[in-house]
Amino acid sequence: MFSSLRVRNYRLFFVGQVVSNTGTWMQRIAQDWLVLSLTGSSTAVGVTTALQFLPMLLFGLFGGVLVDRLPKRGTLLVTQSAMAVTGLVLAFLTLSGHVQVWHVYLAAFAVGLATVVDNPARQSFVTELVGRDQLQNAVSLNSANFQSARLVGPAVAGLLITGVGTGWAFLANGLSFVAPIAGLLLMRARELHVVERAPRGKGQLREGLHYVAGRPELIWTIALVGFIGTFGFNFPVYLSAFADDVFHAGAGSYSLFNTLMAVGSLAGALLAARRGTARMRVLVAAAVVFGAVEIVAALSPSLWMFALLMAPIGMFGMTVNVTANTSVQMATDPAMRGRVMALYMMVFMGGSPVGAPIAGWITDTYGVRAGLAAGGAVSAVAAVTIGLVMARVGGLRLAVGWNHGHPRVGFVPKERQEELAAAV
Incomplete structure (x- = not known):
């Protein structure tokens, strides 16, 4: 389960991310609370969140091009330092009593700009830390790391x-970046798995899109993540409405729902770390179960x-996330990984601003039960459909039979199915 932690460079990276992710979650809570305190407006809180995700929607693919051109370690030193400065500036403004809401808006946008490069760089740097053999385990542990911080x-x-x-929460977040920066500086460059960088040239963004479009295992995996991220992961809309409108239980229950989901997500990440490979059937099955449980x-x-x-729900949602992430990274040429992971993150993270208003409209019009059920249904149907498409692309056919007295359903090559039928 923790085999990739035997790699010294990854161990330094992992410890740094534990501290930094905890600080990031602290800033998210403090940021929303500060905006609400300054304005008394939930809309202003929503604007802050939108500003933080807007750069990824606008510039995500360009960030991927930069990541493929630049050394990942040096890039992360710059982006992590930029986010540290943002936290420290917010801390100074808040503690000195000079903070205004536009300061928070600007800081949120600045963090979003840094994330455009930081996110694909961190995702693709994992391969350089541990190599392909440990990639599934390392990606899973990264997810467990994030959920622990949550x-x-x-x-x-x-x-x-x-x-x-x-202000002190902002200060703690700014100082938390000392850990990942120190970890990056302490890494042994000779132990990194060197990946050839893409040369500077024209048309690299278009080249990345054509690369994904020409590989069904990439485009359909990203499409599945897009459907689930857009329609199945709108939990801020659903959980608050269930706590308040359905069960009339207040903020305590809303916190309980989020905590239990985080526990399930952590379990899903750790279970994924135990698996040695990322299989398409695991991805599709987890997505179907995720939608059904919703x-x-x-x-x-x-x-x-x-x-x-x-x-x-948290466990199977995390299984989808980790399996898709690992599958995409392992199926991508190293010189293209930054652009592909930028597209992956843009589709996954960018779905929320699109799906949340739709989920809110369904919830307001037909009730929150209908909204959550619709999100689950879209996720399950998308998983089944994409699973069938991938099976057809791979020349597979559905096989139903018995194995030691138990029913068995799965996809096998067409030739194998004909052999099984002949045997019967």
């Missing part, structure tokens, strides 16, 4: 905000049944 960061931020103020949760009659279902 459990700890908001709790620590809440204590700091209520105890000493939001539908069941939408019909749950009691708060506790709904809450308990958050754990498997």
Whole structure:
């Protein structure tokens, strides 16, 4: 489960990300709370979130081109330092009493700009740290790392905000970047798995899009992640409405739902770390189960049944994320990895601004149960459809039979299916 941590460079990277991710979650909570305190407007909070994701939608693919051209380690030193400065500036403005809402807007946009390059660089740098053999394990541990920070960061931020103020949460986030920067500086360059960088040239963005379009294993995996990210992952819309409108239980239950989902996500990431390979059938099956469990949760009659279902939703959602991420990285030429991962992250993260208003409209018009069920149904149908398309592209056929007295359903090559039929 933790085999990639035996690699010294990855161990330094992992520890740095533990600290930094915790600080990032602290800043997210403090940022939203500060904007709400300054304006009293939930719309202003939404604008802050939109500004943080807008650069990825606008410039994500260009970030991928830069990542393929530049050394990943040096690039991460620049982006991590930029995000550290942003946190420290916000801390100074808040603690000195001079902060205004436009300062927070500008900081959110600046973090988003850094993320345009930082995200694909971190994703593709993992291969240089551990090599292809340990990639699945390292990607899974990165996801577990992020989910652990999601459990700890908001709790620590809440204590700091209520105890000493939001400015100290920003300061803690700014200082947290010392860990990943130190880790990058301490790495042994000779132990990195060298990847040839793409030369500077014209048409590299178009070249990246053509590369993905010509590989069904990439384009359909990214498409599946896009459907699930857009329609299945709108939990801020659904969970708050279930806590308030359906179960009339308040903020405590909303926090419980998120915590249980984070626990399930952490379990899903650790289970993915135990698997040695990223298989398409695992991706499709996890996506189908994810959608089905969302539908069941939408019909749950009691708060506790709904809450308990958050754990498997988190687990199968994380299984989809980790398996798709690893599959895309392993199927991509190293010189193209930055552009492909930028497209992957743009589709996955960029789906929320599109899907959230649709989920909100369905919830307002037909109720939150209908909204969550619709998100689950779209995810499951997309998974089944894309699974069938991939099977057809790969020359596979559905095979149904018995194995040691148990029913077995799966995809096998057409020739193999004919052999099985002849044997019967």
